Amino acid sequence: MKSKAKDLTDEELHQIVEKAKAKDNRALGRLCEHFYSKIYRFIYYRVNSIEDAEDLTSEVCLRVVKSLPEQKGLFYAWIFRIASNLITDYYCRRAVRSNVAINEDLVEEMADEKRTTTELLEQQELRQAIKHLTEEQQQVIVLKFIEGYETDEIADMVGKSAGAVRAIQFRALTALRNIFASDMPIRKDKTV
Amino acid sequence: MEQNVELLLDICISEMQKGKSIDECIANYPQYANQLKPLLQLAEQIEDLPLPTSSFEALSSALINIGKEMEQDTAAIEIPGALVPSQRDVLPPKGFASPMKKWKSFFFLNIFRKPGIVWALSIFLLFAVIFSATTISANSVPGNILYPLKLVTEKVKFLLTFDSYGKAELRLRFSDNRLNELVTILQQSNKLDTTLLKDMLDEAKLALSENKIPVNKASIFSDKLSSVNAYQKAVLENIRPEVQTSDRQIIDEAINMCNMRSRWMRRMMDEEHQEQFYEPDSTHQTDTQHRKKSKPKRMQWGPGCDWME
Structure with a gap:
């Protein structure tokens, strides 16, 4: 396990954000490009299809552009909160919360030729198991293990204390262990 | 006690992210080893999941939408009530180097968007035509179309x-x-x-x-x-x-x-x-x-x- 490297330091990010606030299109473009993949991955694990993930990511970028002048505090925390709110809206609109069906496209996209079929199946099960977690547990798991943020940073993003984040993290991993330990069948089209 | 396990789990995950193995991490906390090990294994598996990547077109589309949004904002500020030109609705503003647009910027026809180059080319073409006609007319004789041009050239x-x-x-x-x-x-x-x-x-x-x-x-x-x-x-x-x-x-x-x-x-x-x-x-x-x-x-x-x- 290795920490996922960040390609921008806090200082660089701060400078780009300030320029973007001053209507510097180049800075704004760079900001969106930098966060697009992170936001996409964050949303990807919580929605049903690639199309939805792309649409929501695009929507997050638009909201960032619109609301940037009013942005305060940590930028990455702010942007992930926007994404989180949009995901909530998405499920409210569709009245389908945590649909666990994993789109075949997702499996195809993530299939790595070097991995064995068993590995792929395990990965698929793991992704499906993550979708069984609560919203905040999914959030913490993705930010911690997919995006590689520190606990303190996640605490800023989700608006909780570091201790609360640790507790969520612990409960999320325990829940996943229980899912696998109980050999619970992961239904593909279940709407919770 | 549970709070301790949550903290230890977080410490172990941080150490694993820095390169330590699961066994190395839990060796310091043998009394929690049974509880921590399966959780750390799961954490490792999640980290090993391949990262989903967005499509190139989706990123381009998002950047274009942002550009469109910004153009509308600018128009609203600078020219209240003014309509945004249709082309601006489609193209992102300068500074948004959309990946889909990058290769297009090398397309040779783009040079014709610059008025200076168009003027220079027009003048060059005009001179080329005049020079060619003058050269051809040098061998013309009375009755030929280019003969008057030959006489004018001589007068000039x-x-x-x-x-x-x-x-x-x-x-x-x-x-x-x-x-x-x-x-x-x-x-x-x-x-x-x-x-x-x-x-x-x-x-x-x-x-x-x-x-x-x-x-x-x-x-x-x-x-x-x-x-x-x-x-x-x-x-x-x-x-x-x-x-x-x-x-x-x-x-x-x-x-x-x-x-x-x-x-x-x-x-x-x-x-x-x-x-x-x-x-x-x-x-x-x-x-x-x-x-x-x-x-x-x-x-x-x-x-x-x-x-x-």
Whole structure:
């Protein structure tokens, strides 16, 4: 396990954000490009299809552009909160919360030729198991293990204390262990 | 106790992210090893999941939407109520290097978007067309579409030449041109164009009338005039048998004029030579005095040339 490297330091990010606030299109473009993949991955694990993930990511970028002048505090925390709110809206609109069906496209996209079929199946099960977690547990798991943020940073993003984040993290991993330990069948089209 | 496990789990995850193995991490907390190990294994598996990547088109589309949004905002601020041009709705503003647009920026037609380049190309094309037409028209003869352009080009060249020697040289060249045209038409239609013949002699006459030729170039000009005169005479003699009998008299008169011009030239050169030989002071004469002295000696384009008048 290795920490996922960040390609921008806090200082660089701060400078780009300030320029973007001053209507510097180049800075704004760079900001969106930098966060697009992170936001996409964050949303990807919580929605049903690639199309939805792309649409929501695009929507997050638009909201960032619109609301940037009013942005305060940590930028990455702010942007992930926007994404989180949009995901909530998405499920409210569709009245389908945590649909666990994993789109075949997702499996195809993530299939790595070097991995064995068993590995792929395990990965698929793991992704499906993550979708069984609560919203905040999914959030913490993705930010911690997919995006590689520190606990303190996640605490800023989700608006909780570091201790609360640790507790969520612990409960999320325990829940996943229980899912696998109980050999619970992961239904593909279940709407919770 | 649970709080301790949560904290220890977080510490172990951080250490694993720095490169430690699960066993190394839990070795420090043997009493929690059974509880931590499966959770850390799960954490490791989640981290090993392949990262989903968004499509190239989706990123481009998002950037274009952002650009569109920003353009609308700018328009609303700068020109309240103004409509945003349709093209701006589609294209992102400067600074948004959309991946889909990057390769397009290398497309060669993009250079035509710059007004400066369009102007430069237009001017270049205009000059190219003029130059080509002028070059092609150089071989044209009366009756051809480009012949008027040839005459205009000659006039322009003459007007743009300011010294007498240059003007006289041009006259000789024009005279030669008329002779060449005359020969071409004769070969094509077996007909003598008397207008061209008259123009040929006129141009040579006008060359002689350029009376401000510098003294140091007078001898060079005399040589040129002599050779042109000899050439024209030779050509006229050659074409004489080919023209109709009724036109032969005209050719004869033209040949006669060439002969007279040759004689006049020889006489002028002899006198000049004598002046230089017997009157060394004449080299100190001013240019005006020299011209005044030589003016009465000019050839009279006298009787026998009625057809030219």
